[in-house]
Amino acid sequence: MAASGTQSKDRQFLAVIGDEDSVTGLLLAGVGHVTQPPDSQKNFLVVDAKTETSAIEAAFDRFTTERKDIAILLINQHIAERIRHRVDTYTAAFPALLEIPSKDHPYDPEKDSVLKRVRRLFGE
Helix, strand or coil: CHHHHHHHCCCCEEEEEECHHHHHHHHHCCCCCECCCCCCCECEEECCCCCCHHHHHHHHHHHHHHCCCEEEEEEEHHHHHHHHHHHHHCCCCCCEEEEECCCCCCCCCCCCHHHHHHHHHCCC
16 A cells, blocks of 8 residues: 555646647646656647657657656547557556547547456456
């Protein structure tokens, strides 16, 4: 138990990988943060049709492994589909990974990796 307390102690920010509307809404709600220079890093990535899958994967890796100040990573479900192999194999407790709907893409619980794990635990 003590190990999980020390892991979560410095985690104080949300990170977002999403479409423009989702990220804008969350930034307006106050989740935006930029680290101190010289290597200023944002805690969000706006994804559109032109965004390379490798850029999404790099942001996912940065938020889940490199940044030790991220407590929760929110990702639009339709974007998570583009990197499903990474999302499904992610098992760390911190940051927590949550798939969220977007304005144009409704939430599908059948695709959510967390719900899939919960169903396996309960034998469904």
